[in-house]
Each structure stands twice: as C-alpha cells, then as structure tokens.
Amino acid sequence: MVGNTFVFLSFTAALLAAFAYFRSAQNDELEGGPWKKLGRISFHVHSLAVAGIMATMFYMIFTHMYEYYYVWEHSNNSMPQKYTLACFWEGQEGSFLLWTFWQVVLGNILMRTTRQWEAPVMATISLAQVFLASMLFGYYIFGFRIGSNPFMLLRETPEYANIPIFGMADYLRHLDGRGLNPLLQNYWMTIHPPTLFLGFASTIVPFAYAIAGLWKKKYGDWQVDALPWSFFGIMILGTGILMGGAWAYESLSFGGFWAWDPVENASLIPWLTFVGTGHILIIYKARQRGALSTFIFPIITFILVLYSTFLTRSGILGNTSVHAFTDLGMSGWLLIYLLFFILLATVLIIVNYSKLPKQPDEEDLWSREFWMFLGALVLVMSCMQIIVITSVPVTNKIFGFNQAPPVDRVGFYNRWQIPFAIIVTFLVAIGLYFKFKTTDLKQFVKQLTLPFVLAVVITTISSLVLKLTNGFFITLLLTSWFAVTANFFYWVRAKKANLQKGGATFAHLGFGLIIMGALISTSKKEVISVNSSGIDVGTKGKDFSNSTDILLNKGDTLRMGEYFVTYTGKERVGHDILFAVEFLHKDSSTKKYSSDFTLHPIIQINPQMGNVAEPSTRHFFTKDIYTHIMAADLTMKGEQGRDAGAEPGSVHTLKVGDTMFSSNSIIVFTKLERQIDHIKYNIDADEVAAGAVLKVIDVNDKIHIAEPVYVVSHNRIRNIPASVPELGLSFTFQKINPDEHTMDFSVSEAKHTEKDFIVLEAVVFPYINVLWFGCLVMVLGTILSIRQRIKKRKEAKKE
Amino acid sequence: MKKIHIVAILIIAIAFGVVMTSLSNNSTYATFNEAASHPDKVYHVVGKLDKSKPFLYDAQLNANLFTFYLIDNKGAERKVMLEKPKPDDFERSEQIVVIGSANGNDEFKAKDVLMKCPSKYSDGKPTETKTSSM
Numbered sequence: 001m002v003g004n005t006f007v008f009l010s011f012t013a014a015l016l017a018a019f020a021y022f023r024s025a026q027n028d029e030l031e032g033g034p035w036k037k038l039g040r041i042s043f044h045v046h047s048l049a050v051a052g053i054m055a056t057m058f059y060m061i062f063t064h065m066y067e068y069y070y071v072w073e074h075s076n077n078s079m080p081q082k083y084t085l086a087c088f089w090e091g092q093e094g095s096f097l098l099w100t101f102w103q104v105v106l107g108n109i110l111m112r113t114t115r116q117w118e119a120p121v122m123a124t125i126s127l128a129q130v131f132l133a134s135m136l137f138g139y140y141i142f143g144f145r146i147g148s149n150p151f152m153l154l155r156e157t158p159e160y161a162n163i164p165i166f167g168m169a170d171y172l173r174h175l176d177g178r179g180l181n182p183l184l185q186n187y188w189m190t191i192h193p194p195t196l197f198l199g200f201a202s203t204i205v206p207f208a209y210a211i212a213g214l215w216k217k218k219y220g221d222w223q224v225d226a227l228p229w230s231f232f233g234i235m236i237l238g239t240g241i242l243m244g245g246a247w248a249y250e251s252l253s254f255g256g257f258w259a260w261d262p263v264e265n266a267s268l269i270p271w272l273t274f275v276g277t278g279h280i281l282i283i284y285k286a287r288q289r290g291a292l293s294t295f296i297f298p299i300i301t302f303i304l305v306l307y308s309t310f311l312t313r314s315g316i317l318g319n320t321s322v323h324a325f326t327d328l329g330m331s332g333w334l335l336i337y338l339l340f341f342i343l344l345a346t347v348l349i350i351v352n353y354s355k356l357p358k359q360p361d362e363e364d365l366w367s368r369e370f371w372m373f374l375g376a377l378v379l380v381m382s383c384m385q386i387i388v389i390t391s392v393p394v395t396n397k398i399f400g401f402n403q404a405p406p407v408d409r410v411g412f413y414n415r416w417q418i419p420f421a422i423i424v425t426f427l428v429a430i431g432l433y434f435k436f437k438t439t440d441l442k443q444f445v446k447q448l449t450l451p452f453v454l455a456v457v458i459t460t461i462s463s464l465v466l467k468l469t470n471g472f473f474i475t476l477l478l479t480s481w482f483a484v485t486a487n488f489f490y491w492v493r494a495k496k497a498n499l500q501k502g503g504a505t506f507a508h509l510g511f512g513l514i515i516m517g518a519l520i521s522t523s524k525k526e527v528i529s530v531n532s533s534g535i536d537v538g539t540k541g542k543d544f545s546n547s548t549d550i551l552l553n554k555g556d557t558l559r560m561g562e563y564f565v566t567y568t569g570k571e572r573v574g575h576d577i578l579f580a581v582e583f584l585h586k587d588s589s590t591k592k593y594s595s596d597f598t599l600h601p602i603i604q605i606n607p608q609m610g611n612v613a614e615p616s617t618r619h620f621f622t623k624d625i626y627t628h629i630m631a632a633d634l635t636m637k638g639e640q641g642r643d644a645g646a647e648p649g650s651v652h653t654l655k656v657g658d659t660m661f662s663s664n665s666i667i668v669f670t671k672l673e674r675q676i677d678h679i680k681y682n683i684d685a686d687e688v689a690a691g692a693v694l695k696v697i698d699v700n701d702k703i704h705i706a707e708p709v710y711v712v713s714h715n716r717i718r719n720i721p722a723s724v725p726e727l728g729l730s731f732t733f734q735k736i737n738p739d740e741h742t743m744d745f746s747v748s749e750a751k752h753t754e755k756d757f758i759v760l761e762a763v764v765f766p767y768i769n770v771l772w773f774g775c776l777v778m779v780l781g782t783i784l785s786i787r788q789r790i791k792k793r794k795e796a797k798k799e
Numbered sequence: 800m801k802k803i804h805i806v807a808i809l810i811i812a813i814a815f816g817v818v819m820t821s822l823s824n825n826s827t828y829a830t831f832n833e834a835a836s837h838p839d840k841v842y843h844v845v846g847k848l849d850k851s852k853p854f855l856y857d858a859q860l861n862a863n864l865f866t867f868y869l870i871d872n873k874g875a876e877r878k879v880m881l882e883k884p885k886p887d888d889f890e891r892s893e894q895i896v897v898i899g900s901a902n903g904n905d906e907f908k909a910k911d912v913l914m915k916c917p918s919k920y921s922d923g924k925p926t927e928t929k930t931s932s933m
Contacts, residue, residue, distance in 0.1 A: 666853060
C-alpha cells in the first residue's frame with residue numbers, strides 16, 4: 001500500500017538524514033563533505049515522503065475510502081467539504097503528521113539558512129523526525145506498541161474485526177464514516193491546530209541550536225541566530241493558544257475564553273518558558289551573559305512541549321479533563337521520545353558545564369539584564385505552579401497519591417496566578433526603561449513618573465466605575481495600566497513614535513492589555529440568568545446557591561440584568577436547532593418593551609456522538625452578552641404529533657411497598673385502600689372497589705398522592721384513573737393478580753412537551769474586547785520586532 | 800555570593816512554598832463513605848451511573864436540580880443531587896466524577912459533574928448508509 005510505503009520511507013530517510021548529518025557534524029574539516037550532501041538528500045527524501053503520506057491521506061478522505069479506519073473514524077458522506085482539513089487532523093495520527101509537516105518545513109528553511117550550523121542543527125531535527133515518523137507505525141515490537149497507523153484498514157482494527165458487515169464481499173458500498181465530531185465542525189478547527197502545531201514545532205529551532213552549541217563546544221555563537229526564531233515561535237504559539245481561547249469562547253461551552261482546562265494549560269506551559277527563552281537570548285546577545293541559561297531555557301521549553309503532548313495524548317488526564325485524547329497506545333513511545341531528549345540534553349549540559357563561559361563580574365542591580373532575567377524566572381515559577389497542578393494525575397499515578405484537581409478550577413488558578421501576573425506586568429512596564437549594563441536611576445525615576453501617575457489616576461477611575469474591591473485585582477489593574485502607559489510613553493519618547501521600531505513596546509503594551517482584559521472580563525463577569533422573580537423555584541431551591549441557569553417557557557419574559565428576555569421559538573436548520581432568545585428593554589416613560597437584539601444559541605443534534613450546545617454571543621464595544629442553552633425541549637413542531645400528549649402507558653406490576661419510576665418522579669405503592677368513597681368516585685353500592693395509594697415524589701422531594709381505583713361490577717371491570725397534573729402523570733389501576741399478590745398499573749406521562757422551554761445561562765463579559773485588542777497589538781508588536789531584528793542582522797552582515 | 804544567586808534561592812523557596820500550599824488546597828478523590836465522614840469537605844467521587852434507578856430532571860419544577868444514583872468504586876450507592884441542569888447525553892457516560900460533599904440524609908450534593916463518555920474509539924459500530932442498495 002502506497003501510504004505505508006511512504007511511512008516507512010519517511011522513517012528510513014529521517015534516520016539516514018540524522019546519521020549523515022551526525023557524521024558530517026563530527027568531521028568539521030570536511031566542510032560540505034559527502035556526509036552533509038547525503039544528509040541533505042535524505043532530508044529531502046524524508047520531506048517528499050511526508051508530503052506523500054499527507055497527499056495519500058487527503059486522497060483517502062476526499063474519495064471517502066471508508067475501508068480505512070482513519071477515514072471512517074473522522075469523516076462521513078454528509079460532511080461539508082470545507083471540513084476536510086479538519087478531518088485530517090482531528091485524530092492523533094493526523095495531528096502528529098501536522099507536527100511532522102511543520103518540522104519538515106522548518107528543517108528545509110534551516111538547511112538553507114544555518115550555514116556552519118547546518119550539520120549539527122539538522123542532525124537534531126532529523127532525530128526528532130525519526131521519533132515523529134515512527135508515531136505512524138502502529139507496529140508491535142516485543143509486545144510494545146509504537147505509534148498508531150493512519151492507514152490501518154477498518155476490518156483489521158481489533159474492535160471491529162468481527163463485525164458481520166465485513167462478511168459481505170461488497171461491504172464498502174454499505175459503509176459510511178462516523179464523521180467529524182460535531183463539536184469540531186467549526187472554522188476554528190481549520191485554523192487553530194495548524195497554528196498551534198507550528199508553534200510547537202518551532203520550539204525545536206532554539207533547542208536544536210542549543211544542542212548544537214553544546215555538542216560543537218561553540219557556546220556563544222548560536223544565540224544571535226536562534227533569537228528571531230524564538231520570537232517567531234512565541235508569536236505563533238501565542239496566537240495558537242489565543243485562537244484556542246477564542247474558539248472556546250465563541251463556540252464551545254466552556255463558559256469563557258480560558259477555563260484552565262488541563263488541555264489549555266498544556267499549551268500555555270511551554271509558551272511561558274518560550275517567552276523566557278526569547279528574553280534570555282536577548283540578554284546574551286546584548287551582554288554575552290548567562291550562557292548557561294541560554295542552554296537551559298530552550299531545552300526546558302522543548303521538553304515541556306513533549307511533556308504537554310504526553311499529558312494530552314496518553315489518556316492520563318482522563319478524570320480531570322473532558323477534552324483530552326484517549327490513549328492510542330502511543331504514550332509509551334512518546335515517553336521514550338521525551339526521556340531520550342531529556343537524557344541527551346542533561347548529559348550534554350553536565351559534560352560541558354565546567355567549560356561554559358562565566359562572567360567575571362556581577363550584574364549591576366539596575367541593569368536591564370538583571371530585571372529581564374528576573375522576569376524570566378518569574379515566568380518559570382508561574383509555569384511551575386500550572387505544571388504541578390495539571391500533573392496531579394501523573395503524580396497520583398507515580399506515587400499512588402489520591403489528589404484531585406481543584407474544585408473551583410478557574411478561581412483556584414486565578415488566585416495563584418494573579419501575584420505572578422502582577423510581577424510580570426510590572427516588569428513589562430518598567431523593563432524597557434532599564435538600560436543594559438547600568439541605568440541612571442534619576443533618569444529612570446523621572447521618566448517613569450508621568451506614566452505611573454497616569455496609571456494610578458486611570459486605575460482609580462476604572463476601579464470606581466467597575467466597583468472593584470479586591471486588593472489583588474486593583475493591584476493587577478494598576479500594573480497592567482502601568483504596562484500600557486509606560487510602554488506607550490517609551491514608544492513616543494525613546495522611539496520617536498516610529499512604527500517600525502515599536503516592536504518590543506507594542507508587544508509589551510499588548511501583553512498589558514491582554515491581562516487587563518482578562519482581569520476585568522473575568523472578575524466582573526455577571527451571570528444575569530438568575531432567578532429574579534422572587535419565587536422560590538422549589539423546596540430545594542434554598543440550598544442551591546449557585547443557580548446560574550433559568551427556565552424560560554416559550555413566550556415568558558423574564559428580567560435579566562438590565563434586559564428583559566423572551567424565548568420566542570426555535571427552528572431547525574440542518575443538524576442544528578436554533579433557539580431564538582430576544583433581548584428587550586423597557587422604556588421608562590412609555591412602559592413599552594422594544595426589541596434590542598435576538599441571539600440564537602444552538603443545540604446541534606447528533607445521535608452518534610451526543611448533542612452539543614453552542615453558545616451565541618452578542619458583541620458590543622464595551623461588553624459581550626453570552627447565552628448558552630443548558631437544557632431544552634428538543635421536539636420540533638412537525639414531530640409533536642408523535643411526542644406530545646400522553647405516551648402510551650407503560651405497565652408496571654407491583655406489590656404493596658414496591659417502587660416504580662417515571663422520568664420525573666419516584667412512585668411508591670404505599671397501600672391498597674379497600675374503603676372507597678363510593679359517592680366521590682360515583683360507584684354503585686353493589687360494585688366492589690379498591691384504590692391504590694400511590695405516593696409520587698418529585699425532583700424537589702415534594703409528595704403528591706394519586707389514587708387510581710379498580711372497580712369490579714357484575715363481571716365487568718372499570719378503572720378510574722388518577723393523575724398528578726403538575727407532573728403530567730396519570731395512573732390506571734389495571735388488574736389484580738390474586739395469586740401473586742401483585743397489581744398492574746399503567747403509567748402514562750404527558751411529557752411537558754406542550755410547554756416549549758429552554759434552560760438558559762446568560763452571562764455578561766465586560767470589556768472583553770480589551771483582551772482581543774491586546775492580542776492583536778502583541779502579535780503585531782512581535783512581528784515588527786522580528787522584522788527589525790532580521791533587518792539589523794542583514795545590515796550587520798553587509799558591513 | 801552573587802545577587803543573582805540570592806535571588807535564585809529566594810525564588811526557589813517561594814516556588815516550593817507556592818507548590819506545596821497550592822497542592823494542599825486541593826480536594827482529594829474519595830468514596831461516598833469517606834465523604835460522608837467529613838460532610839464539611841469537598842470531594843471528588845468517581846463512580847458509575849446506576850442505570851436501573853431513575854434520573855430525575857424536571858425543568859418546570861426546578862431547572863437547576865438533577866438527581867441520579869451513582870455507585871462509587873467501592874460499590875456504595877448514593878443519591879446524587881446535582882445543582883445544574885441535566886447534562887446532554889448523560890445516559891451515555893461510562894464513568895462519572897461528582898464534585899461536592901455529603902449531606903446528612905445519605906445523599907451527595909454535587910456542585911459539578913465530569914462525565915467520561917465511552918471513548919470515541921470504542922463507541923458506535925460501522926453503520927450502513929441509507930443510500931445503500933440493499
């Protein structure tokens with residue numbers, strides 16, 4: 001099979017490339033020697049093979065070749081063409097391939113730009129490619145599974161091998177795929193994974209340089225080359241993470257843009273140390289200081305990318321995240337990949353430790369490098385807190401602990417991360433005002449006074465407007481405003497408001513805005529879907545303090561915050577049911593309601609994988625209104641004939657004391673009543689009657705009594721049903737089985753379908769646009785600063 | 800000793816403190832019986848849904864109350880009262896983690912629930928298309 005040939009070829013070629021580049025790097029004197037040539041050729045072959053695997057997989061998905069497990073698993077006939085890309089990387093195999101692909105792209109660029117570093121850098125990258133390529137094997141070696149093969153046939157998959165459908169010679173004609181998870185049928189799924197994986201892949205560049213530096217014992221020559229790559233990676237990975245946040249906010253039901261889900265954390269962890277890496281490299285470039293940390297930071301970052309991959313793909317997060325992948329048998333191999341590079345890097349550092357250049361003197365306390373280094377360390381600390389908590393399932397497994405993840409996850413992480421955020425934003429504010437080597441303190445204070453005073457004033461006003469009372473929040477608001485004002489003034493004064501030179505200041509300013517937006521929108525988010533009617537929703541209602549969802553029957557208008565909200569109806573579009581939720585306001589003088597806007601939160605119907613709720617959000621300049629359906633009546637008008645009204649009763653045979661269930665209550669047959677009020681039930685004197693006393697306990701533990709009656713008259717049997725209208729239940733006492741001492745009851749449920757309802761969560765996120773704007777500014781700033789660095793390097797080379 | 804070393808030691812000390820305190824703040828996994836002996840504490844209880852018992856949800860009566868029966872890993876069964884609407888496809892879930900605390904009446908009051916649906920890799924069987932010729 002073509003696909004497997006490519007898999008094998010890509011692996012062999014990567015192995016050969018790694019070996020050839022290794023030999024080439026060992027023989028320095030043979031500059032451009034035969035080994036290097038072989039390395040290049042092998043890497044090119046590897047690149048073609050990877051392209052071949054991808055092309056084959058696309059072909060398979062496009063032509064619906066469901067005999068292949070991967071195609072069957074991730075696509076189906078009814079799926080729109082635009083999601084073909086998403087199908088490709090929905091599964092683990094596809095996402096590993098995406099990662100491999102980006103490293104191939106990076107490798108091809110590096111091959112042409114690294115010059116004297118080509119052999120050692122490419123050797124490391126080729127080695128990483130060997131591991132990634134083997135992830136597609138799916139072989140067992142000594143009972144140990146290596147990777148998972150995307151070209152496996154459906155009938156070869158152990159779970160499905162014995163399904164009768166494969167007995168048919170033409171089984172393919174009857175096969176349709178499982179399809180792309182409806183949760184992922186979204187344009188974000190097309191752009192988020194490639195961006196994130198390019199970010200992950202780019203962490204290998206500084207790592208490969210660091211390894212090369214240790215290996216070739218050229219401790220101080222590579223940092224300048226690796227610097228623009230680091231910032232490129234920081235920008236891409238950062239964008240990828242934020243896209244994930246935007247996706248979660250827009251269309252997943254996470255209830256916000258950042259839920260501290262282990263999967264989200266796994267992508268954030270390497271980014272924090274990556275930012276540290278970039279800054280450490282800047283220090284080295286400017287001052288040739290901290291050589292050791294220029295090795296440690298990129299190595300840790302790369303290792304953390306592998307660790308994160310392990311966390312999300314090994315299934316170990318099982319109980320703590322609903323979003324993690326399940327184990328495909330890749331985790332063991334992934335662990336070896338991880339441990340191999342940890343070992344390699346540690347050995348190289350230990351061997352070279354004594355030879356690393358040391359600086360003779362100490363950093364000045366008032367130097368930019370000192371504070372930058374401090375900032376990098378704070379990022380590492382913040383990162384460590386996230387790692388330790390996210391790794392709780394791992395430590396449980398290793399040490400047999402019984403720790404559970406935090407109960408209020410978002411609150412927990414926010415509490416711990418706010419102090420770090422305060423320090424980091426403060427450093428971001430003052431950082432650029434320090435000069436390398438040493439700073440004139442008087443000048444420093446003088447320049448920072450105006451931005452600081454301004455920040456204090458704005459913070460005072462904004463915390464009064466926002467009614468912020470928490471000291472930590474106010475401090476963070478102050479430091480993030482300070483980051484904005486200080487960087488803005490720096491750009492205006494020191495950079496003469498030159499856009500081209502504003503890279504670093506914009507990146508820092510954007511970071512300040514992101515933290516500010518996150519702080520305000522999270523701390524002042526207001527759930528407006530609370531029961532404001534003053535009516536207790538049930539006897540249990542008092543115990544339940546955090547009732548954040550509200551019932552809306554069709555046509556009801558309820559007050560939510562400053563709005564009045566009506567549920568006006570629903571319509572079905574394809575797989576989706578759109579619920580129309582109209583927001584109105586009341587004119588204070590005319591007392592009339594007028595419509596402001598209508599939101600359409602969605603429930604996507606998917607019988608195979610489960611229904612998915614998709615929120616709908618109205619964006620305003622200063623706030624967002626977010627609505628999300630928690631529960632709803634899903635029957636459509638056309639279907640109501642079938643579903644509405646009384647269902648044909650189900651028959652239960654009970655003894656006295658027995659219990660039966662309906663969908664909304666527990667029914668206990670407490671006793672058989674022989675003394676029946678004949679007049680009340682209109683029973684003749686010569687008739688014999690018995691009543692069954694049924695105790696009906698509803699969700700709120702409220703007790704209703706129903707007493708259906710069984711009447712025997714002259715060999716004819718009559719039933720007098722009883723009902724509990726509130727619960728839509730009616731009971732018929734059908735039969736007495738004297739021998740078994742049991743009685744038959746038919747229970748019919750008039751479902752509440754005549755009441756078309758939704759249970760809605762509505763949240764206001766104030767000033768969340770500050771966050772998105774900050775993202776934009778930060779990314780733009782980073783692009784500018786990379787451009788500036790490349791430009792400067794080219795100029796330097798010309799001279 | 801250099802300034803940077805002092806700073807490094809300080810930072811390591813703080814980091815250690817942060818990690819230890821934030822770990823000790825965590826809740827732990829427990830069984831229903833363990834949870835019942837400390838009703839003031841919040842626990843994570845892992846278990847399986849008792850599908851023979853009813854799941855009660857009635858949005859009209861109380862939109863934020865869903866009750867069901869859960870059997871924990873030691874086999875103890877409790878009525879769980881979740882203060883949320885009934886999650887979509889609750890019945891499908893294989894394993895459930897309830898987060899909350901025991902209350903006096905042999906019940907468990909859950910603030911949140913995590914459902915582990917049958918892994919995508921074992922759920923569902925190959926299905927025939929409607930357009931098939933047979």
